[in-house]
Amino acid sequence: MNILLVDDEPLELEQLEYLILKKFPNWKIYTAQDASIALQIVKQHDIFLCFLDIQMPGKTGLDLAKELTQSYTIDIIMVTAFQNFEYAQTSLRLGVVDYITKPIIEDELITVLSRYERLGNYSEHIVNALKIIHQEFSEKLTLNYLASKIHINPAYLSRKFQEEVGMGFSEYLNEFRLKEAQKMLIEFPDLSISTISERCGFNSQHYFSQIFRKVTGQSPRDYRLRESFY
Incomplete structure (x- = not known):
């Protein structure tokens, strides 16, 4: 299964990739540090699941989520350091499947990903x-x-x-x-x-x-x- 991680912080991308591959080593991970790179990856690969950081320079994660849900069938999980109810509401309206906050706790991440565990079969x-x-x-x-x-x-x-x-x-x-x-x-x-x-x-x-x-x-x-x- 192809996963896309989008965050402007390289260390955040590295940590998230490590935690996902630790549990699901056969998943293919793509990373992007801004919306334009993310869109290029989505056009070139069949991405099933995308983790989007809300706070990014230029096009925000919410802007990118809106664009992706309009043009592609991709499950989106928003990631943010801010526990903001308005962000959560906006994510819900965009059709985002889940919403997690930083710092990411491994058990919470695995719980979110558990619904995708059988997809490899x-x-x-x-x-x-x-x-x-x-x-x-x-x-x-x-x-x-x-x-x-x-x-x-x-x-x-x-x-x-x-x-x-x-x-x-x-x-x-x-x-x-x-x-x-x-x-x-x-x-x-x-x-x-x-x-x-x-x-x-x-x-x-x-x-x-x-x-x-x-x-x-x-x-x-x-x-x-x-x-x-x-």
Whole structure:
């Protein structure tokens, strides 16, 4: 899997690269110290995941994230030394999949990367399907749409998804949406349950609450209160 790290600080790039390769030695890491170099790399290589530092001279990480999400299907994780709620909100609106702060703690980084651990074992079709799900989970995704985006037959995609991922497309999509909702409930305490439900791609708050309780054993509100307390 190809990973791009973008930061204007060489030492930060070196540390992040070291921590990632320590856990995932087979991943291919590309590095860039500004947006223009990053864009050149993205044009030349099939980048799956990108770590972007927010504070960079010239084009900021948020500017670059906006440009990348408009033109490419890339999972983006923002990195910053500032725990700024406004930055987090902007990242969320851009479709960024996660947000971590410096100094980077190894355990937190590995937790963020855990969702990508099995990708090395997937076929190209499934990797591309997962990229789209991770990028567009807030939209009304269907198996037919996904199949058309990666130019294969829906029935074939459904079978390959079950074989390789170990669950059906709809089950994976709901599971991914729920994990995003769990994070959002804690990281954005001012957002209403209804707003989080909508941003995570659920058709209604009632259905969201129903499936959330089925999986976690708690309502979204109780989950938020419990996790915030601890």
